Structure formats: C-alpha cells, structure tokens
Amino acid sequence: MNASEPIGIAVIGAGYWGPNLVRNFQGSTRFRLRWLCDLDVERAHRVLGGYSTVQVTADLEEVLADPAVQAVAIATPAGTHLKVALSALRAGKHVLVEKPLAATYEEGLQLVEEADERGLTLMCDHTYCYTPAVLRIRELLHSGELGELHFLDSVRINLGLVQRDIDVLWDLAPHDLSILDFVLPPGVTPVAVAAHGADGIGAGRACVAYLTLKLSNGAIAHIHVNWLSPVKIRTAIFGGSKRTLVWDDLNPSQRLAIYDRGVDVASTDELGDEQRRDILISYRSGDMVAPALTEREALRTMVDEYARAITTKTPALTDGRSGLRVLELLQAASRSLAEGGTMITIDEGHMA
Amino acid sequence: MNASEPIGIAVIGAGYWGPNLVRNFQGSTRFRLRWLCDLDVERAHRVLGGYSTVQVTADLEEVLADPAVQAVAIATPAGTHLKVALSALRAGKHVLVEKPLAATYEEGLQLVEEADERGLTLMCDHTYCYTPAVLRIRELLHSGELGELHFLDSVRINLGLVQRDIDVLWDLAPHDLSILDFVLPPGVTPVAVAAHGADGIGAGRACVAYLTLKLSNGAIAHIHVNWLSPVKIRTAIFGGSKRTLVWDDLNPSQRLAIYDRGVDVASTDELGDEQRRDILISYRSGDMVAPALTEREALRTMVDEYARAITTKTPALTDGRSGLRVLELLQAASRSLAEGGTMITIDEGHMA
Amino acid sequence: MNASEPIGIAVIGAGYWGPNLVRNFQGSTRFRLRWLCDLDVERAHRVLGGYSTVQVTADLEEVLADPAVQAVAIATPAGTHLKVALSALRAGKHVLVEKPLAATYEEGLQLVEEADERGLTLMCDHTYCYTPAVLRIRELLHSGELGELHFLDSVRINLGLVQRDIDVLWDLAPHDLSILDFVLPPGVTPVAVAAHGADGIGAGRACVAYLTLKLSNGAIAHIHVNWLSPVKIRTAIFGGSKRTLVWDDLNPSQRLAIYDRGVDVASTDELGDEQRRDILISYRSGDMVAPALTEREALRTMVDEYARAITTKTPALTDGRSGLRVLELLQAASRSLAEGGTMITIDEGHMA
Amino acid sequence: MNASEPIGIAVIGAGYWGPNLVRNFQGSTRFRLRWLCDLDVERAHRVLGGYSTVQVTADLEEVLADPAVQAVAIATPAGTHLKVALSALRAGKHVLVEKPLAATYEEGLQLVEEADERGLTLMCDHTYCYTPAVLRIRELLHSGELGELHFLDSVRINLGLVQRDIDVLWDLAPHDLSILDFVLPPGVTPVAVAAHGADGIGAGRACVAYLTLKLSNGAIAHIHVNWLSPVKIRTAIFGGSKRTLVWDDLNPSQRLAIYDRGVDVASTDELGDEQRRDILISYRSGDMVAPALTEREALRTMVDEYARAITTKTPALTDGRSGLRVLELLQAASRSLAEGGTMITIDEGHMA
Structure with missing residues (x-):
C-alpha cells in the first residue's frame, strides 16, 4: 500500500459509538471511508445524513469482499466482536475493535492469535x-x-x-x-x-x-x-x-x-x-x-494511530494485547x- | 441539680481538639468551665490565653475532687480514654469523650457499663x-x-x-x-x-x-x-x-x-x-x-445536647452505645x- | 410552498460560523441544503468534507438564480451583510443573518424595510x-x-x-x-x-x-x-x-x-x-x-424557528427588528x- | 517604651468588628489588652465572655486617662471616627481606625494632620x-x-x-x-x-x-x-x-x-x-x-504591623494617608x- 494513499475503511455498527467513528474517519486524510454497515440500514442512513456519498449495507460479506476495503472499525455489541472481527481478519482486513476487545478473555485471545498469524493490525479503541x-x-x-x-x-x-x-x-x-x-x-x-x-x-x-x-x-x-x-x-x-x-x-x-x-x-x-x-x-x-x-x-489521535500501525506494521499503542490485559x-x-x-x-x- | 444553674465542667486535654471544647463550653450558658487540665500546664495556659479566670492543673485528681465539677469533657489521646473516663465516672462525673470512644471495643464496653451502673451520662463527641x-x-x-x-x-x-x-x-x-x-x-x-x-x-x-x-x-x-x-x-x-x-x-x-x-x-x-x-x-x-x-x-449544638442529656437523664443522640457501634x-x-x-x-x- | 416539503436553503460563508449552520441545516428535515457559497471554494469544500453531495460555488449570483433555493443563511463578515442580504431579498429569498444584523443601525434598517416590503422573512441568528x-x-x-x-x-x-x-x-x-x-x-x-x-x-x-x-x-x-x-x-x-x-x-x-x-x-x-x-x-x-x-x-431550535417563520409568514422570535434594537x-x-x-x-x- | 514590653491597648467599640480586634490583640504578645470600651456595657461583657480579666467601661475618658494605655483601636460607626480618634490622639495615644478612616475626606485629613503634629501612629485597618x-x-x-x-x-x-x-x-x-x-x-x-x-x-x-x-x-x-x-x-x-x-x-x-x-x-x-x-x-x-x-x-498580621509602626515610629503599610486616598x-x-x-x-x- 502506498503510504500516501488513504486506507480504505469500513465502519461496522451504526449504534451509539459508530457515528463518532464515521465522523473521525471522514475527517482524516489517512483514511477513505467506503462503507457504513449495520443490520438496520435505515439507522446507517440516518447516521450518514441525507448528503453522503458513503455506501450503506446490512451485509458484512459485501463489505469484506470489497478489495477497496483494507481495514474495518467494529462498533457492534461486545458479544458479536469475536465473530465480526474474526471474519474481517480472515478476509485479510486490519481490525479496530470498540472496547472491550471481546466478551471474554478467551475470545480476545483468539483474535490476538489470528491477527498475529496473519500479520494484520489488531487495535482496541481505548479512546481515553x-x-x-x-x-x-x-x-x-x-x-x-x-x-x-x-x-x-x-x-x-x-x-x-x-x-x-x-x-x-x-x-x-x-x-x-x-x-x-x-x-x-x-x-x-x-x-x-x-x-x-x-x-x-x-x-x-x-x-x-x-x-x-x-x-x-x-x-x-x-x-x-x-x-x-x-x-x-x-x-x-x-x-x-x-x-x-x-x-x-x-x-x-x-x-x-x-x-x-x-x-x-x-x-x-x-x-x-x-x-x-x-x-x-x-x-x-x-x-x-x-x-x-x-x-x-481523542478519536482523531486514535484514528491517526490506527493508520500509523497499519502503515508501519508495528503494534498500536493500544493493540490487541492491551485489550486482552483489560479483559x-x-x-x-x-x-x-x-x-x-x-x-x-x-x-x-x-x-x- | 437546678436546671437553670450552669453545669460545672472541666476539659481534660489541651491538644488539638481541647481548645475547641474550651471555646464552646465557655460560650454556652448551660455550662460553667471550671478547669482546663493537661499534663503540659504551659500548653493549657496558652490555650486559655493571658486574660482568663479558668483554673489550670496537670492533676486530674484535683479536678475530680472538686465538687463544683459535675461533668468532664475528655480530649486526650484515644489510648488514655479508658483510664481517664473510668476515673471520672467513678468520681461521679458525667463524661463526654472525644472520638473514638476508646482504643478498643472491649474498653468502650467497660465505659458504657460503668456509666449505666452509675446512672451517669456517657456521650461520644461525634461532632459531624x-x-x-x-x-x-x-x-x-x-x-x-x-x-x-x-x-x-x-x-x-x-x-x-x-x-x-x-x-x-x-x-x-x-x-x-x-x-x-x-x-x-x-x-x-x-x-x-x-x-x-x-x-x-x-x-x-x-x-x-x-x-x-x-x-x-x-x-x-x-x-x-x-x-x-x-x-x-x-x-x-x-x-x-x-x-x-x-x-x-x-x-x-x-x-x-x-x-x-x-x-x-x-x-x-x-x-x-x-x-x-x-x-x-x-x-x-x-x-x-x-x-x-x-x-x-456543630460543637455548640453538641454541647447543648450534652447539657440536655445530663439534665433530663436520657441518652444523648450520640451516646456511649453509638460510640461502641463505631468501635x-x-x-x-x-x-x-x-x-x-x-x-x-x-x-x-x-x-x- | 408545501409545508411538508423541505425548504431549499443555501449557506453563504464558510468561515467560523458557517460550518455550524451547514451541519444544522443538514440535520433538519425542514430544510434541504442546496449550496455552500464562499469566495474561497477550497474552504467551502473542506467544510463539507470529502463525502458530500452539496454544491459549492464562489458565485452568489449562481445561488440566488437557483429556483430551488427559497432561503439563505448568511455567515459572512458584518461589513458585507447589507450587500449580501439585500441581493438575496431582492432575489425573493428569505434571509437569516449572522449577528450582528448589519454593520450599522442604518444598514440594518434598510434590510428590515426591504424584507417588509417584499413580505419575506428576515431573521437574526441570535443563537443564545x-x-x-x-x-x-x-x-x-x-x-x-x-x-x-x-x-x-x-x-x-x-x-x-x-x-x-x-x-x-x-x-x-x-x-x-x-x-x-x-x-x-x-x-x-x-x-x-x-x-x-x-x-x-x-x-x-x-x-x-x-x-x-x-x-x-x-x-x-x-x-x-x-x-x-x-x-x-x-x-x-x-x-x-x-x-x-x-x-x-x-x-x-x-x-x-x-x-x-x-x-x-x-x-x-x-x-x-x-x-x-x-x-x-x-x-x-x-x-x-x-x-x-x-x-x-440551540442552533437546531433556531433552524426550526426559521422554518416556522417562513412557513407561517409570521415574525421569528429573533426577527430583523430585534437585530435592529441590538444595533x-x-x-x-x-x-x-x-x-x-x-x-x-x-x-x-x-x-x- | 521598651520594645520588649507589650503595648497597652484599648479597643473602642464592641459591635460587628470589635470582637475580632479583641481576639487578635489578646492573641498577640506585642500588646496587652487593657480595656474594651462600648456605650453598651452589657455588649462589651458578652464579647469578652464570662471568664475574662479585661476591664470594661462605657466611658472613653476613663480609658484615655489610663497611663497604661498607649494605643487604641477604634471600631465604632464611621460617623464617630473623627471625634473618638481625635480625643485619643489629643490624649497622646496611637490610633488604629476601622475602615473607612472617617466619614469624609476632610475629617480624615484632620486626623492625619493631628497625628503628624503629635508624632503619633495613625493606621487604618484595611484588613484585606x-x-x-x-x-x-x-x-x-x-x-x-x-x-x-x-x-x-x-x-x-x-x-x-x-x-x-x-x-x-x-x-x-x-x-x-x-x-x-x-x-x-x-x-x-x-x-x-x-x-x-x-x-x-x-x-x-x-x-x-x-x-x-x-x-x-x-x-x-x-x-x-x-x-x-x-x-x-x-x-x-x-x-x-x-x-x-x-x-x-x-x-x-x-x-x-x-x-x-x-x-x-x-x-x-x-x-x-x-x-x-x-x-x-x-x-x-x-x-x-x-x-x-x-x-x-490577616488581622494577626495587621496587629503585628501596628506594633511595628508604633515601636519603630515609621508609617504603617496602611497608614492614615492610605485611608485618606481611599476616602x-x-x-x-x-x-x-x-x-x-x-x-x-x-x-x-x-x-x-
């Protein structure tokens, strides 16, 4: 990936936290927001507003199949983190996960190991x-x-x-x-x-x-x-x-x-x-x-750190392991x- | 005791808290401060200042022997509460003790029982x-x-x-x-x-x-x-x-x-x-x-409550038993x- | 105008306050944001971000000529209010002006009279x-x-x-x-x-x-x-x-x-x-x-009041006259x- | 006057501010409080409390006639400052006056001139x-x-x-x-x-x-x-x-x-x-x-400054002239x- 080219990103989840991620990825020159994905398509449209060119879908597979998407940001309920993040990693995408990293330590460990094996960035959005x-x-x-x-x-x-x-x-x-x-x-x-x-x-x-x-x-x-x-x-x-x-x-x-x-x-x-x-x-x-x-x-700095970790292939300040320690x-x-x-x-x- | 006549009181201990007791007993019409007692007589004089008619002594016995003293207020270190309060109760004086009531629950219990037997007021200065x-x-x-x-x-x-x-x-x-x-x-x-x-x-x-x-x-x-x-x-x-x-x-x-x-x-x-x-x-x-x-x-209200308990022979709002529960x-x-x-x-x- | 149809609006000025107006008109169902107009086109694009369908222009005349625009919101320097607002009123558009209404009382009075004559809404954005x-x-x-x-x-x-x-x-x-x-x-x-x-x-x-x-x-x-x-x-x-x-x-x-x-x-x-x-x-x-x-x-409520005033043809709570009294x-x-x-x-x- | 010997002082006025002066002069080793003077003798006694050796009088002349009194502190209503302070200065006493120095600039000037002529300390209690x-x-x-x-x-x-x-x-x-x-x-x-x-x-x-x-x-x-x-x-x-x-x-x-x-x-x-x-x-x-x-x-420091000014025969930090400038x-x-x-x-x- 060309360091100067923005990273294609999809936000998964348009609930409480998703809108903040959408706003900050849109505001960053390091990323290009490709998709907002939510089971409730209406909600996703409301989050983007009536003047947006960002694509909306309820189908995670559609997002993961898009080669323009190099990374995802997951803001779904904790209970779904394992499934969504694992799918994304297996599709070769870098993954940022809303806190907590997963519903249990064991699930979190699975994510860390999967990312390690694949050489992908796994980061936890510890915003504070x-x-x-x-x-x-x-x-x-x-x-x-x-x-x-x-x-x-x-x-x-x-x-x-x-x-x-x-x-x-x-x-x-x-x-x-x-x-x-x-x-x-x-x-x-x-x-x-x-x-x-x-x-x-x-x-x-x-x-x-x-x-x-x-x-x-x-x-x-x-x-x-x-x-x-x-x-x-x-x-x-x-x-x-x-x-x-x-x-x-x-x-x-x-x-x-x-x-x-x-x-x-x-x-x-x-x-x-x-x-x-x-x-x-x-x-x-x-x-x-x-x-x-x-x-x-803080979210702007977090988004920058995500880009830095992906681009330099080095762990983020709040990488998967830090999420694991919290779990x-x-x-x-x-x-x-x-x-x-x-x-x-x-x-x-x-x-x- | 005539309800309208002030209660003769002695303050024992002129350290951190004693001066506050001295000031409030002096300010109350329900009490007449007879003595300030401290092992360090100079300290006691300093607390009273250079214009006072209150008597000073280092000798607790002298205080307890004074028939004009009906009640004492003890502001000595917690480790000495048992000894001082017990002497006072045995001399027939009502007793107010700085918190905590005593150094241990067992010591506190001794004080409560002694006061009960003698029908004397035992109160704990829970100022707050x-x-x-x-x-x-x-x-x-x-x-x-x-x-x-x-x-x-x-x-x-x-x-x-x-x-x-x-x-x-x-x-x-x-x-x-x-x-x-x-x-x-x-x-x-x-x-x-x-x-x-x-x-x-x-x-x-x-x-x-x-x-x-x-x-x-x-x-x-x-x-x-x-x-x-x-x-x-x-x-x-x-x-x-x-x-x-x-x-x-x-x-x-x-x-x-x-x-x-x-x-x-x-x-x-x-x-x-x-x-x-x-x-x-x-x-x-x-x-x-x-x-x-x-x-x-608060101390003014506490002093009033001490007078009320003594005069009406009813337990103070913060009586010995409350001090015991805290212990x-x-x-x-x-x-x-x-x-x-x-x-x-x-x-x-x-x-x- | 059909009350249920959104009012076509253009924001003039993409400086300090303009972005707030853009965000709130976009968030309102009573308005449809048609244009963001600023002499500095790049600045206007930056305000809208890289995902917007809103049109940008440096040419006020282009905006005023658009029949889809029924109303404008002016957030340019105070010294330009008279000229911009007068053009808009003369083009038959309702006008919302950033405070102060104009650079002088006399200029403000001209705006109030022009709006009165034409039966158009003139409102001052007294946000507080x-x-x-x-x-x-x-x-x-x-x-x-x-x-x-x-x-x-x-x-x-x-x-x-x-x-x-x-x-x-x-x-x-x-x-x-x-x-x-x-x-x-x-x-x-x-x-x-x-x-x-x-x-x-x-x-x-x-x-x-x-x-x-x-x-x-x-x-x-x-x-x-x-x-x-x-x-x-x-x-x-x-x-x-x-x-x-x-x-x-x-x-x-x-x-x-x-x-x-x-x-x-x-x-x-x-x-x-x-x-x-x-x-x-x-x-x-x-x-x-x-x-x-x-x-x-507050801006959301202000935007609603602008819609109400336009639709009902009644003065806004902070109409031109209130702007005049402040001047x-x-x-x-x-x-x-x-x-x-x-x-x-x-x-x-x-x-x- | 021996610098190490306390200065005999009288407080005139036992109203709102007098008690604070009484307390601070009593607490200072540089002064010896001789009198509390108030037209309302009962009030003066209340201020001193029931355990005091300080003398009380309603008669200012009695105070001014006492050779043990070298200085006075005046806390009477502003309208009486001129008369009381002038009497004290004429009796050869140093004078501290509650703010404001006097009821008018002209009255204040009289006091400053009187003190100057007699070489006495005139100080204004600008406590803050x-x-x-x-x-x-x-x-x-x-x-x-x-x-x-x-x-x-x-x-x-x-x-x-x-x-x-x-x-x-x-x-x-x-x-x-x-x-x-x-x-x-x-x-x-x-x-x-x-x-x-x-x-x-x-x-x-x-x-x-x-x-x-x-x-x-x-x-x-x-x-x-x-x-x-x-x-x-x-x-x-x-x-x-x-x-x-x-x-x-x-x-x-x-x-x-x-x-x-x-x-x-x-x-x-x-x-x-x-x-x-x-x-x-x-x-x-x-x-x-x-x-x-x-x-x-602050009053303790003010009292020290009064003693310093009297003893060194130099103007106090808040001398009569400062009181005059305020007037x-x-x-x-x-x-x-x-x-x-x-x-x-x-x-x-x-x-x-």
Whole structure:
C-alpha cells in the first residue's frame, strides 16, 4: 500500500459509538471511508445524513469482499466482536475493535492469535488513552516526574444508561483499566484485584461497583464506577513519591493539576538507631501547576494511530494485547464480585 | 441539680481538639468551665490565653475532687480514654469523650457499663452528627423523603497529619462511621465490612483506606479515607429509591443537593409474562433542590445536647452505645485490612 | 410552498460560523441544503468534507438564480451583510443573518424595510436566545415568577481572538444585548446606555469593556465583555423582586439556579408614621432550585424557528427588528465609549 | 517604651468588628489588652465572655486617662471616627481606625494632620491588605512579575446586610479601593472615577454599584459591589502584560492562580511599514501556577504591623494617608453616582 494513499475503511455498527467513528474517519486524510454497515440500514442512513456519498449495507460479506476495503472499525455489541472481527481478519482486513476487545478473555485471545498469524493490525479503541490529558499522564509517570506511583484513585460516576446485557463493571471500568494499563511505567503491573458491588435498583446486575487492585510495586489502585449518581464525576488522583497529579476530566480549563505538595519520609538509612523507631515525616506545602494541554479530539489521535500501525506494521499503542490485559482484569473482577470480594490473583504468565 | 444553674465542667486535654471544647463550653450558658487540665500546664495556659479566670492543673485528681465539677469533657489521646473516663465516672462525673470512644471495643464496653451502673451520662463527641447538614440528612432518611437507601459513597481525603499511633482508618473513618450510624433509619444496620488499604509512603501504617459495608437492607456503603491527597474532598452521596442526596461539606453555599433525578424500575408485578424478562427502566430528569441550612457551629449544638442529656437523664443522640457501634465497625475493618480484604461479619447481638 | 416539503436553503460563508449552520441545516428535515457559497471554494469544500453531495460555488449570483433555493443563511463578515442580504431579498429569498444584523443601525434598517416590503422573512441568528437556559429565563421573567427585574449582571470573558475589524463590544456584547432584548418582559426596555473600555494590549481597539444600561422600570443592567481573561466566565445574575436567578453557562450540570433567598422590604403603606423613617428590611434564607433543562442544541431550535417563520409568514422570535434594537444599543454604547462614558439616551421611537 | 514590653491597648467599640480586634490583640504578645470600651456595657461583657480579666467601661475618658494605655483601636460607626480618634490622639495615644478612616475626606485629613503634629501612629485597618493573598499580589505587581497592569476587574457580591446609614459603595468598595491602593506599583495611581448604581429594592440607597477607575498608566480598574446577590463571589483578575493573576478569595485551596497565558502584541518598532498597519497579535497558551500561600489570619498580621509602626515610629503599610486616598476615591465615586455616572477627575495634589 502506498503510504500516501488513504486506507480504505469500513465502519461496522451504526449504534451509539459508530457515528463518532464515521465522523473521525471522514475527517482524516489517512483514511477513505467506503462503507457504513449495520443490520438496520435505515439507522446507517440516518447516521450518514441525507448528503453522503458513503455506501450503506446490512451485509458484512459485501463489505469484506470489497478489495477497496483494507481495514474495518467494529462498533457492534461486545458479544458479536469475536465473530465480526474474526471474519474481517480472515478476509485479510486490519481490525479496530470498540472496547472491550471481546466478551471474554478467551475470545480476545483468539483474535490476538489470528491477527498475529496473519500479520494484520489488531487495535482496541481505548479512546481515553488518546486524550491529551492521559497522554500527558503517561509521560509524567514514565519519565519519573511524579516519582514512584503510590496510589491511584479513579472515580467515574454519573446517571448512566443501565445496560441490558452487561453490568456497570463491564460498561465503565474498561475505561479506567485501559488507562491504568496505558500509563503505568514499564515493570509495574496489576497482580491482584478485588471487587464489591451492588444492584441497588433491582436491575438484575451491579449498578455500583468498587475495584481494588494491587500493583506489583506495592501500590494500590481503586476504581469507583456507578450508573446511579445524579452528579457526574470523572476524576483520578495519581499519588506519586515526588508529586501528586489530579485529573478532572470535566474541568476543561484545568484538566490536570500537578501538586508539589505532599508528605516526605526521611530515608531510614540516614537515621540513627534511635530515630529509626520513629520514621520522620515532614510536609511540603508546594505550588500547583496546571499544564497547558492542546485541545485535540481523542478519536482523531486514535484514528491517526490506527493508520500509523497499519502503515508501519508495528503494534498500536493500544493493540490487541492491551485489550486482552483489560479483559483479564475485568474477568478477575467479575469473579471477585461473584465471590463477595475475594482478592483474585492475576496470572502474570497470562498477561505477557 | 437546678436546671437553670450552669453545669460545672472541666476539659481534660489541651491538644488539638481541647481548645475547641474550651471555646464552646465557655460560650454556652448551660455550662460553667471550671478547669482546663493537661499534663503540659504551659500548653493549657496558652490555650486559655493571658486574660482568663479558668483554673489550670496537670492533676486530674484535683479536678475530680472538686465538687463544683459535675461533668468532664475528655480530649486526650484515644489510648488514655479508658483510664481517664473510668476515673471520672467513678468520681461521679458525667463524661463526654472525644472520638473514638476508646482504643478498643472491649474498653468502650467497660465505659458504657460503668456509666449505666452509675446512672451517669456517657456521650461520644461525634461532632459531624451535629452539623446542620447531617441533622438534615438524618431527617431526610428517617422521614422516607429519599426513599430506601440503595448506596452511600463517602470520600474524606486531604493532606492529613500522618499519626504516630493510629492509621488513617482509625483517624478519619470514625467520622464517616458515626455519621452512618446516626443517619441510618431504624432497622437498617451494617452487617459486614471489608477494608483495603496501602501505606504508600512507608509510614508503617495505612495512609489510604477503602471500606465497604453491607447493610441489612442489601445496600452498600463505601468509605474512602486518605491522608495523602493534595486536594481536599469531603463528599457523600446517599442514593435513595426516591431521591439522591449529595453532601459537599466544603461548599458552604450548597452543602446539600437533593436530586429528583434517577432511574425508575417498573415493578415486575405490573408486568406481563413477556415483559418480565426485560425489566423496564426509565429515567427521571428532575430538578435539584439545595435546601437552606442554618449556619450553626456543630460543637455548640453538641454541647447543648450534652447539657440536655445530663439534665433530663436520657441518652444523648450520640451516646456511649453509638460510640461502641463505631468501635465494633473499626475493629472489624482493621481485621479485614490485616487479612487482605476479607469480608467480616458484624455480630448483631453485639451491637444491640 | 408545501409545508411538508423541505425548504431549499443555501449557506453563504464558510468561515467560523458557517460550518455550524451547514451541519444544522443538514440535520433538519425542514430544510434541504442546496449550496455552500464562499469566495474561497477550497474552504467551502473542506467544510463539507470529502463525502458530500452539496454544491459549492464562489458565485452568489449562481445561488440566488437557483429556483430551488427559497432561503439563505448568511455567515459572512458584518461589513458585507447589507450587500449580501439585500441581493438575496431582492432575489425573493428569505434571509437569516449572522449577528450582528448589519454593520450599522442604518444598514440594518434598510434590510428590515426591504424584507417588509417584499413580505419575506428576515431573521437574526441570535443563537443564545435558543438555548434551553435562555428560553427558560424568558419564561421565568415573562410569567412573573422572578417578580420584577431589579438588576442584571452579565459577564462574558475569556481569552478571545482579538478581531481585526471590530472591538470587543461589537464582538461579544451582541450576545448579551440580544439575550436582554429576548428575555425582558413586555414594556421593559433599555432607555440609556454608558460604556467604558480599555485597549490594554495596544491592539488599537477596546479589548475590555463595561456597559451599563438603564431600563425603563428603573432597573440596571451591566455587561462585562473581555478578550483578555485567562479564565472563561459566562455568568448572568437576574435579580428579581421575588427570586434571583443565576445562569452559569459553563456548568452543564446546573446551568440555572433559582434562589428563593433575598431581601424583603416592607411596604411603607403598612407602616406607621414612626416606622416610615426606617424602612423595614428582612432576610429570606430560602432554598435554591436548579431546574432540569432539556439538552438540545440551540442552533437546531433556531433552524426550526426559521422554518416556522417562513412557513407561517409570521415574525421569528429573533426577527430583523430585534437585530435592529441590538444595533441601536451597540451604536449608542460605541458613542459613549468614544465620549469617555457619557450616558446616551436610547430614542424610544427609533426602537419601535 | 521598651520594645520588649507589650503595648497597652484599648479597643473602642464592641459591635460587628470589635470582637475580632479583641481576639487578635489578646492573641498577640506585642500588646496587652487593657480595656474594651462600648456605650453598651452589657455588649462589651458578652464579647469578652464570662471568664475574662479585661476591664470594661462605657466611658472613653476613663480609658484615655489610663497611663497604661498607649494605643487604641477604634471600631465604632464611621460617623464617630473623627471625634473618638481625635480625643485619643489629643490624649497622646496611637490610633488604629476601622475602615473607612472617617466619614469624609476632610475629617480624615484632620486626623492625619493631628497625628503628624503629635508624632503619633495613625493606621487604618484595611484588613484585606494583610491577607497572604494580597501581600503576594503586591509582591507580584511591584516586582514586575506580572508585567505592567492592563486591567483589574474586582467583584465583591453576596447577600449583604443593607446598612442603615451608608450605601453599598461605602460599605464594600473600601475593601477593593484599599487593596488597589496597596498593590499598585509606585507611580501608578487612579486619575479618575465613574460610578453607576441602583437601589433595586427601594432601600433608599444604592444596593448595587459599579465603579470604573482610570489609572495613570492608561489601565482600567472596575469594581462591582452588590448586597443583593444570592451567590457570594469575591474574585479579582489582574491582567498584566506578562501574566494574568486571578484571585478567588473563596477558594481556599487555590486562592491565587497565575496564568502564563495571554495575548502578545509585537512591538511596532520591530515591524516594517507594511506590517505596521496590521498589529501582530499572537496567543500564548501557557501553564497556570497556583502558588502555595501560608495560612495566617490577616488581622494577626495587621496587629503585628501596628506594633511595628508604633515601636519603630515609621508609617504603617496602611497608614492614615492610605485611608485618606481611599476616602478621596469614595467621595469622588459618590459624586459620580449622584451625577449619573460622570467621570470625576482625582486631584493628584490632593492625594500626595
């Protein structure tokens, strides 16, 4: 494929997320949108509007048979990801899949292996990872500017649509878990997870859930997801040994705040015998810096990364394996939820 | 005692909290402050300032021997509560104790029994319960205006003094647990608790902790306490079947917000066979009301309640038993923390 | 024209605002977008994207000659409004004009008269008037729920693009003045205006400006517009005799807040001679209600209103005359600014 | 007077502000509070509480006759300042006066001259100037870190007590005007002032007022004071040529925010003839820094400054002359208000 020629793409699924993919692929010079495919052809036409030259079909086979289509973007329900993505890979198409990668870890693994064998790009649309804020958080953690991560507290709550097929954990926690996977510095990984939840309104599935993760460096990560909160909160605090970062995604004028404020503990190496019994703790009351962030739509950056991965034949930042790691954590969390909060160990071999 | 004559009171402990008690007892017409007692006499003098007629002593016995003293208020470290309070009760004085009631459940029980036997008032200074906001929350939950409680999410975090003798759980969670105990409607009680925590900075004790409580009506309560957050958050969300209440204690112009916004689930009784498979869920996008609250210092109301309990010989709203219930939960949470997050059942008989 | 048949429309101008009009006319079933016209054809193509069936031209005459075009929407620089709109009216087309209606009051008047003579719709795109918040404010003021308006304080500041041809007054104040014109109850009108401003950065025109308006009922309205503020504020307070309303357009979860809090003044009629000297003032410390608002894009509602006005041959809510009244105020404010803040009387006859 | 010996002080006036002075003089080691003087002796006793050794009297002469009293602090109504302060100065006492310094400029001038003649300290309690935030703002403006001041926008509104004898201008604007006087760099002074206002509720005096000040460097300062706002706002924006500072006094965690964000204008000296017509304007989208501020009560710092001024016989930071400059502006603003907003020139000679 000529790098300068746009990649022919088809979007599969015209539901909640599909329109966003359609808009962003149309806006990218790296792609040429060929098809919008949905079982409900009327819905697909509505998404495109009355002035579009993009083709519509209900027949996936028609799309996959089109040689002008080199890649697909799948935004169908999670339960169908395996079937649709597998068909696309087997037809030789690169595949981008809406989160979560698949309905189960095992299904996700099948997709990763199929893509590997065929040398095709498999990417997971972990959109939040491509926001300017999360890209900056990754940089701050990888560069050591925050020091070592001590704790992460993430809250993602609002009045959400109670899903028919999945609980709040599978609906919202993929965002937080994919961000965690994305920003953790090399060598730090989740080693265990526990989950508590409640139905509350008799919906038949958890509408409120709390996840606690132990990380390999001894840190704790905690995630609160909730469909029943009348107030919308999307905040995460990353407590580091040097600085602490607060991400408030709903505060556009100050999404990130880096505090040079915190608690210092004197190294016990510097202390005499007497002092070792009483660890010295002192306070820093430092400034706060809110870095300027570029305002760029995350999906646009994600679409660029998809093009880059396809063109350079290198893994995307959020490749199939990252989607797999998120599924591993979700599955362990679900097991913990079912068992009343038991701490479930994550099999490291699994995650490699 | 003549109801119109002020009650002679002594404050024991001139550390962090003592000055607040001194100020409020001095400001109340129901009490006459006779003594401020602290092992560090200089500190006690500093607290009173250079213009005071209140007596200072380092000798508790001197205070307890004074017949003009009918009641004491204890603001010494938790480890000393048993000894100091027991001496006071045995000297026939009414006792108010800074939270937590005692260092252990067993010690707390001793105090409750001693006060019962002697017919003396034993009260726990759960200050937050006397804020206009919490008094209103209690009213809203007891009257049924919020409907049945589905979930409670409480966050109490900021850069806090790392305590030398207790972890963040024992330092901060007594506030949230005493509020929970205070506002829950009759018949709803915590039945189990799990706790996760992390040290983070190598302080030798948990600096971040998460508590999950199961309530007897199936609801979930979750508490996040944290000494390491550079931002200060004191928020609680009470999700009810009719309305949801948000308490933001750091927003003086809108401490309480009651949302008539939420999720309705149709009763399956009203549904036909077909429909029963799909629970009907609909959204209410209602108004929010922020009720006007009087601005009154909580400690002043607490001091009044102490006077009322002493004078009428009836239990205070936050009597020794409420302090005991909080200790029961703290102790169970500590056990869970030590065991890595096991869910610990609360013995109902115990709590009665 | 058949009411059920869509109205053929052309958008003139593909600059800053044009794309929003294109998107909303495309999304409306009441219109069929025929042309996007811009002197820069490439820019017009970029706005439509690479998948559009809409025609592009640089030639206004070509558009006006098309019998399939019944209406136009003009989003060109203000200095060209007169020429473009006049051509369109003379070609028998209905006209929607981006704010301000024209570069001067006299030009605006020409447009209003031309449209009147020809029986064509002339509408001004005062977008903010069609937000759910402003529509509700209008309702609250017209219905008397707020009581009589005592004061209005409006702040619209942020880091704005310093315009090459107009000052901050002409750039931003049309929003506030059109809202004022839209929400004032019948019979209450501005009778005088004074303006102060400063250049600050040596841009050659006012970058900060303050307007003070006297209303016919004795109330005061004050508007602060500013291009140099690093923080973005869009707030208005409507002080009424019964209630006070606060509109914070940047707080999506609580755009409107209605306070039942305020100051009561006893009527002097009820008072004895003695008391008349001291007007009785008392405080109400009432609740606050934040009404639920539908989330609908203002431009969509504006587009619907344009269709309604054309179809029913009745004036639009923001018709040419409302645009004219805003021009009158802008022109008077500019004169005051030039004269150092003199209070300029608004000629009532003028405004009729 | 021995510098290490505390200064004998008397507080005159036990109304709204007196108790704060009593508390802070009692808390200072530099002063010894000898008397609290109020015509209402009962009120004075209530302020001191039931445990105080401080003397109470209704007789000012008794206080002034006491040789142990070297200084007084006056917190009586503004109309009495001249008489009380003059008596004190004539009795050889140093004088601190609650803002405003006096009821008129002429009265204030009398006090300044009397103190000068007698070599006594005359200080005005402009409390806000001693907050850590304002002290820092002064430093930032004096050091040039913000660059040259372009504009100042100050808002001080909430539901305030409608005063019986003064309007909102004289009640609230002294705060903003004294801060302005305090922070302006040497050489920059107000040269003219205009004021608009409204009564609104029929209180017989302005309850809402807007002040516009022209500064000698061409900058604009604008002040909004309002007794009728149900929301409380205390914000000021200082727009400088290098940085812009936002002070939000109600946000304790982020009172000051310094934005390195703004608009750059290329110097026309660097430009060719062609370019001079189009001033080059570019945007900086920089970081924001919220500096850590110490938390110290402003009144405590003010009290220290009073002691320093007395002991060193040097003018206080907010000496009588600063109080006089504030009176000059208030009087000019009142005149402008009465004349419907005329711009009133400030006589520079007057202010020297």
